[in-house]
Amino acid sequence: MDTLDNTEWDVLIVGTGLQQSLLALALSRSDKKILHVDDNEYYGGTEAAFSLQEAEEWAKRVSDDSSAAAFTHISIDKPESAESDTTLPSLSFSRSYSLALNPQLIYARSELLQYLVSSKVYRQLDFLAVGSWWVYSPNPETTGAEASTVSESHRSESRRGSLVKVPNGREDVFQDQILDFKAKRALMKFLRFIAEYEEQPEVWTDHRSRPFSAFLSAQFKVPVALQGPLLALTLSPDTSDQTTTEYALPRIARHLRSIGVFGAGFGAVIPKWGGMSELAQVACRACAVGGGVYVLGKGLSQIEENIEAPADDVGVRIKLRLTDGEVLTARYVVGAAETSSPADSSYSKSISIVGSACTPLFPSLGEDTPAPACAVVVFPSGSLPSGSDYQVSTPPVHVFIHNSDTGECPTGQCILYGFTSLGGEDGAKLVKNAVDTLLSTMDITPSPPILWSIHYEQRAASTGPSISTTNDHIINFPPPSLDLAFDGAVLESVKSIWKKIMGDDAGEFLVFDDREANIDDDE
Incomplete structure (x- = not known):
């Protein structure tokens, strides 16, 4: 027209x-x-x-236009080593990448998926499984009671720390041969409760405004070492002290109730191609x-x-x-x-193209289940140094890892999407620290290189x-x-x-x- x-x-x-x-x-x-x-x-x-070209054009346009209030402080980094070292993986052509500004998970029980089916537009979409969830621990070796609460089969260790795989539900907890009996009993008790928590208000309503971690300790005697994986399922942008019981319960229930809807071992999906x-x-x-x-x-x-x-x-x-x-x-x-x-709070985000398939983060979900295309890694409050110190007051960092099955990058590469609710220079450093730590923590030698990255701040505007x-x-x-x-x-x-x-x-x-x-x- x-x-x-x-x-x-x-x-x-x-x-x-x-x-x-x-x-x-x-x-x-x-x-x-x-x-x-x-x-x-x-x-x-x-x-x-x-x-890639569109991302660079977007970054320049937004940086030149102060009226674009949703995004600020955009910077792009192209490591020289990635361009000069011919033995390393290299960037492919621009259109072989599709970099999402605001990637989100879609839980299997989300009404959005029901409406995509009822409107018939689902026929034009492909969805891929979100696989394993991991929680980073800054201690390369735990001792005493904490050591017995985490299965070695669920741990990927490095000199800098370890990634602990979050159990997918009761079956994972029950079958774990290393989890000690006391910890297993506490977790099973909580999982039975969360399945129908709405019908047991007497258990949690007095704790609704208290930190969720305090609720886990008081009501279920869940060890501190196992609270991180449960907090990770909330996807809370706030510190552990600020994540309340009232906020956490429906989000953990959403996660667990969605597992198995589309196949064993996963409860969320992402759209393909961006x-x-x-x-x-x-x-x-x-x-x-x-x-x-x-x-x-x-x-x-x-x-x-x-x-x-x-x-x-x-x-x-x-x-x-x-x-x-x-x-x-x-x-x-x-x-x-x-x-x-x-004056509104800003969220620091980054997108990193990595020259590796990051295979250790994508274990099989089981027989007759789709191969996972996304993994989630959570760095809890205080697990990463802010400056030279570990500060519990820093918010968590979440990293979504998308492999090439998403169509967002070439085979043999991954896209890492980092996110934290801390703005400014401290937030940018925190996200970069998380991405660097993740790459050095995976059981891959040498550590996967970053080929290209962009950092930006986003407000809900x-x-x-x-x-x-x-x-x-x-x-x-x-x-x-x-x-x-x-x-x-x-x-x-x-x-x-x-x-x-x-x-x-x-x-x-x-x-x-x-x-x-x-x-x-x-x-």
Whole structure:
């Protein structure tokens, strides 16, 4: 479509982030005239995925544009040794990489997966298993009671520390021949409780605001050495002292209840080819098939509210001007999130391309189960030095390792996604320390080299202009989630806006008839 001038639309959606794209998908069978615009030349917003060249162009563009409040302090590192030493693995061509700005896990019991099935768009997506979870211990050798609580078969050791494999459930705990009886009994008691914790409020409600670690000690006598693996399952960005019982219980239950839904040994998946960006693009394509129009490189510039509608039209019309000067009208405008202030907390992130398949992190999940494509490594609070000291007050660092099965890198390489809730220079150092420590801790000689890396800070803010208005036909999405697992609140937000737009015509949310079946019936 060459021009949008003087065109009337039912819904204008600003931005192609995951929330906006899911709304477009929800509206795609509604017979409404939908225009979806984005200032960027790429889909996905804060969930975008980039090739190497695109990542470098993005870094320069964001660094030059202070209005892009979601991302700051971007730096790219290309180690000279990776370029000069011909005996080391080397970077491949730019488009052989797909680097996700905001990778997330999707638990098997997430409503998102149910809606992808009911809307039929799952046919355009591939999902891969999230395999083993590991917790880093800074002590290369434990002694006394702690040594007997961790199976040697679950430990990968190095001079700097060790990686302890998190048990997948009761079977792993029960079959462990090294875990001492006292520790095994405490863990089994907790696992029985967590399976139906909602029905036992008398056990935990008095502890809801206390640290989860204190609850484990007081109620279940879980040894300190085994609390780290349980805390790791919460994916909490906060220190152990700040992670409350009320926060931890539903997240551990989510993890354990999801194991076995799609196959033995795992409970979460990731989308292939670029993480949540792939979901956003597939949702956009589905809307386009339904008649929606997409325009990249063009955003919303100005709104003139409450223009006079035709006498025979009881609906609201809003006059809009796009960044290229084109003028149009719409009944509803759905915009980006409100921009956060510089004072809001920042999260330090990094993406590292590693010249190794990191095979020790991807043990088989068992017979007749898919090969894992993602591993999770958690560095608990205080397990990494901040400066020259280990400080319990530092938050944990999470690292997602994606292998080449994801389509994000060539065979024989991996992508390491690092994350911590500590901003500034200290946060950047903490994430880098975690990545370096992980590479030196794996049982691989020599340590895998980093071929390319990028560090950036992210706030829960929009990359585009928010819409300031009191008109209830102009709606803002909340800031995108920075959770490491997909947040179900995103779906609730999309659903509420969809209901508002559809009104009495709203049917079932993201439940579509099968077009392929209808075509067969007609024939």
